[in-house]
Amino acid sequence: MDTRVEYYNLDRIHNKCKAELNAVAKSVINSGNYVLNTGEFEAEFAAYTGARYCCALNSGTSALHIALKALGIKPGDEVITVSATFQATVAAIKYCGATPVYLDIEADTLCMDTTKLESKITPRTKAILPVHLYGNFCEMGNILTVAHAHNIPIIEDCAQAVGTEWKGQHAGTFGDIGCFSFYPGKGLGALGDAGCIITNDKHYYDIACKLRSWGGEKQSYNYRMSNLQAEFLRVKLKYLDWVIDEKTKVANIYRKFLKDYIYSDPHVQHSFHIYPILTKNRDKIITSLSNQVELKAHYPIPVHRLPAYRTSVSLPITESWAKHTLSLPIYPGVKHTKVIEALNDYTMSFL
Template sequence: MIPLLDLKAQYAGIRQEIDAAVLGVLASGQYVLGEEVAAFEREFAAYCGTRYAVAVNTGTSALHLALLALGVGPGDEVVTVPFTFVATAAAICYTGARPVFVDVEPATLTMDARQLDAAITERTRAIVPVHLYGQMADMDAIMDVARRHDIPVVEDACQAHGAEYKGRRAGSIGAAGCFSFYPGKNLGACGEGGLAVANDPELADRMRMLRDWGQEQRYQHAMKGFNYRMDGIQGAILRVKLAHLEDWTEARRAHARRYTALLSGSPTVKVPREEAGRRHVYHIYAVRSPDREGLRRALAAEGIQTGLHYPIPVHLQKAHADLGHRAGDFSVSEAAAREVLSLPIYPEMTAAQVERVAAMAEMEAYVG
């Protein structure tokens, strides 16, 4: 079988480093935040090219705190996209604000900046582009609109660790950038984890207070906050993995290039495109097929796992029916939701595995 991802293989390759890091935290007694988390914050901020990083318990929490720290609250609106994991919209709702959607570009499935102006109202307090599947959105165009309207941008970079836009790392362009360290991410914890980066010291300070019950000092609560702190063990594990992230990223990119070379001639399987000036880190290698279910069944019959990211766009989810949307409102997102299929991609894949997946996908494209 070829799995969609293989976390056991990753652990096997760095087992001694991970085990030593975990045992070090257990011996230290610093189980929540602590020096390992603080060191990870410094190292990840440097990796992203930002001044500050605030580690939290999930990527959703990072988005929530970034929005709150920017002053987003009840009655406000935040513009984002419907083709994303539901957490993007959930974090907006947690603040009491309302998600307002703009559709995505057909080529990249990231925010279509040409639609932004029409979505902005006097209630808009933030814009949240999603760097989907590991490729950054068109940040020049998005930031141009944001500056004209004096609205902050929060980058949802939960799938884009190390992605770049014209030489700048994901998370470093907007007012804040938010990352998830869910185990399957390019940089994944052994459990849950998240982080927000920023260059503004006041914004970073507010997020730090909000993650720890709004405390300025112990038992001195300046604001209503949350228990969103990162565990010390996760900080230590992420420090180990961060040192390997660039090698893992280049392995992913090599697999993606091979997939693209092998599948580019397919009559029905459309491969993803890396835009000029962007570094795609391929958290997911998502192809498109008009017979997505047929392709998925054929690959499963050959022992090849695939994934669906995401089969129902947020605006059509039952949980967000209160937003009043219906089928047809965001046609590009809806078409992607019907057609996108994620092929296996992880650093430990072999060239033979990549070639087998591509061969089976291409065969189904011609036969199916």
């Protein structure tokens, strides 16, 4: 019997709602209607986030791409973002033929260093794309100030931030468009791939809805969310606050027994998609403890160093983050005591 602590396990979440998931699956199958009926999920997720509109899509990557297209991003444009993210953030920019312009991250939050934002603005800057990494919240105040001063729209990458709030306002509602991923391992995870955008701007919403299903006057896409995934998400949305509460309890225990990992503003409700710590010997720890606990690195190579997106830009804090970040298991039912024991038994060097 494998006693290793898995990095992620959905059993406790799905055991709470398995009967409901089975019931909606049967209902959708029997309906004979499998696409273009996601409106109830869209209304419920919009209400959860406090947004006026939600457009359901087939992935978080599609959400980023659709958002950029809705803003009219095209070849020759520049989009300011970070390299400390999953590569989909930058891939979506490249899909539009635009150029990503990278900002470094803050050493304490691991989110965009907004103090350098103004210096990156050029006449070609057509969007700012901050990332709410790991479920933390990117400092939006300065971003909004700079964006408004230059009349530049903001797309928030909330792929890891469903349930994240600042002073009670949900991530994704500060800028023009918020993009979400419902990959199975997310706090609100589909049983397959899914995503969405939220917005308070009906114009952007209408464009997104047309583009997702071959409705645009120009090039459009097959980015629809399936009815089955929408119904699964409707079920799991009812349990999202419980999932975040359970993750928060684990995070507080990790903080008590391990060095505090990264800073978040006291006004931030962190959703703890990922719980990272920074160590000097990350790869050795992962290998040495592999029989006891499954640990991961998110992400060992920053996007600007990946072959498809490689540039010579200097991002020293991002580079350090990529070398040292270590992700701990965090989910309802995780055997956190075993994780802490394994880490404490290993001689670690925290940053």
